[in-house]
Amino acid sequence: MSKVTTQPGNDGEEIDYLELDQIIEKEFDGEKENLIMILQAIQRRYNYLPKATLLYASEKLDIPYSKIYEVGTFYSTFSLEPRGRNIVSICLGTACHVRGGERVREQLEKTLEIKDGETTEDKRYTLESVRCIGCCSLGPVIKINEDMHGRIAPDQIDTVLHQYE
Amino acid sequence: MTIQSVTDLEQIKEEYRLKLNLPETIKVNVGMASCGIAAGARASFDAAKHEFSNDTGIDICQTGCIGYCEVEPLVEILSRTKPRMMYKNVTKDNIVDIINDYRHNAFNNKKTRKHILGQVKDPRSLLENDMDNPQENIDPVEGIPFLEETPFFKGQVKIALRNCGYINPDSIEEYFGKQGYTAFLTALKTNKPQDIITTIKESGLRGRGGGGFPTGIKWATCAKFSGERYIICNADEGDPGAYMDRSILEGDPHSVIEGMLIAGLAIGSSQGFMYVRNEYPLAVKRLVTAIKQATAYGLLGDNIAGSTFSFKIKISTGAGAFVCGESTALMASLEGKVGRPRAKYVHTVEKGFRDQPSNLNNVETYANVPAILLKGGGWYAGFGTDNSKGTKAFSLVGKVKNTGLIEVPMGISLREIVFNMGQGVPGKKKFKAIQTGGPSGGCIPESLMDTPVDYQQLARVGSIMGSGGMIVMDQDTCLVDVARYFLDFLKEESCGQCNPCREGIKQSLDILTAICEGKGKEGDIELLEELGSMIEKFSLCGLGTSAPNPVLTTIKYFREEYESHIIDKKCKAGVCKNLFFYEIDENACTGCTVCAKKCPQNAITGEKKEPHLLEQDKCIKCGICYDACKFNAIVIK
């Protein structure tokens, strides 16, 4: 593959390349095998995977961009689009499903006026469904950023969401 | 300090055994696995820490998942002179009172008495039963049941979960205090690799990740192939509704590390990998700490305990793909690639990760290994049935009163698990089915609840043992919807390379969705069966070949539910929105107004103390009123 020269992503995100070097070379030894963890680190930093970072990683790791794109789209935790300030994860695992997780999702979609995987216009919330967070005994469960909210009922959604600016 | 021998261990072991069982101070163990923290354990812990920060008589400690998740946060309090007490629902608001009452022997104070679950009769794990019971000389408190005799704990036999809830997962010394690393060091000094494998074979241990392949045979085969061999731990725990592996990693990470070390010794490998699910950040954190501690003691690294054996462990995290739990996909993912399974003409024990011989086992499988080595293969094989030896951990969840994590001897009946340990379905609802084996498993009806937990017996009724998820379903669960749910899950998770799996699941899902929406046609059931047998026969990996199980078992045992959806256009469980409506039963309604207040559509009206009325046009069937009514006056029609 011909080398891609690094250029700012077309999504206007400002990229700190020195920091990217730090992630790729220092934290993960510039190892191809660490690609998934490198992308996770980038996503932790930018909240999504800006195109420019992927192009840069491609060059640094000597992995074709197409392969990186493949990984970025195969795994469900990666997002190629900017996400909201707060990530609302609704658990749709089996235990939560039989305890009414679906109704909680409907209520979330209704309140936020977005569908699974989308971000509100004001970038305040992104709604994502996950399949089990391992707190099944507390189902139905939603997770907002790092906070777990167990035994959640549709009529509590409003109050819970409001805690997150 | 590095540890060179079992003798080096002895000293630390004794010291921590005492600290764990007969501490100088009052020791408060707060269950702080993810489930506990989600229930508020962190706040309880902080509140206690704050209150007793200057009190040298009280030591606030963390521990892993105690198992009885239904009543978390759970806290155990012990001292050298008093019984060990287990408390339930310990929040930041009552933890201080609970500790003070324990301190002052005020076990009958009503306010805190209601939080007591029971007193511990014997805190020894099965690996310690040749030692004295530390509770022996402590008189129990009268009138408080023994924890081991309460329904949830009675009948459990903990081997894989032996230390969960007893030790601080961030302390390797406490793991030493529970016989930790003794099995490995003994094996390192005295056993030939072949002996280890023989012991594992004798134990009859089968893989706990779902496949159930005999572990000893897998190890022996892998050891035969030359090359740089790898030991891999599958901590991807993809079955939605199962969290045994998470609890082991968060509660007792060293048991898994020790199991991997022993595998490395037996198979001849110096490099281990752990592939942990992205959704388990706390497990990763605790593993990182554990690996650092083991390295500091010289139990991981080069020339362990002065021997020629070296072993290191690297942690990799997944990124949210169920199929990456499959062995070949997992190894591809470890290499940083997309996780698509490959055909296994050549098995991974011969050519796996980096095309080298690789031994993959599940978390729980590894956690059992040190116990087996310490107590002997015959000891482990003494539990369980003819073809399913030992014990198995399950997460008992869904519509069951006592949810939580249990470990039981193989051979116990499903009925005992659900109705004794789980205490049946909450409320006045009726039990309908239990789902085992996750998306690859099946739904087992009431009439087959006497089936024992055993690989063959579960397969005979159309399900599988799986990795240990047990989801209880009641009358409010629609089994057509459950089948649809699993296919929806599998449609998302299929890697897409086989037509039968990718297209077959999608087509089956379309049919099921139509049935749930009231557009089912006669012949749909037969079509689903036909599609199912095609997907099963012609898919490459286990995801595809087992994908039809949830559909086929629900058709087999709950055909009438399918028929009432297709022919009568009715969903009696009140799940499929187009196929039912809510109505208020005039005779049952007391006019308490709760439903009217809660309905987001203002669809319910009525005077206080008069039967209410539900306007169908406004109702969106959100079910809030149905859940809120204490008098079962909202009925499904």
Ligand SMILES: Cc1cc2nc3c(=O)[nH]c(=O)nc-3n(C[C@H](O)[C@H](O)[C@H](O)COP(=O)(O)O)c2cc1C
């Ligand atoms: C689609 C699919 C998903 C799987 N997911 C897991 C998993 O999450 N955890 C696991 O231990 N095994 C999983 N397995 C089973 C593994 O392929 C493998 O059999 C197992 O990890 C081997 O370890 P064991 O012999 O100790 O069970 C999965 C298999 C398939 C086909």
Ligand code: SF4
């Ligand atoms: S059966 Fe399904 S998941 Fe498995 S390899 Fe084929 S397409 Fe992929």
Ligand code: FES
């Ligand atoms: S099913 Fe929701 S947390 Fe497990």
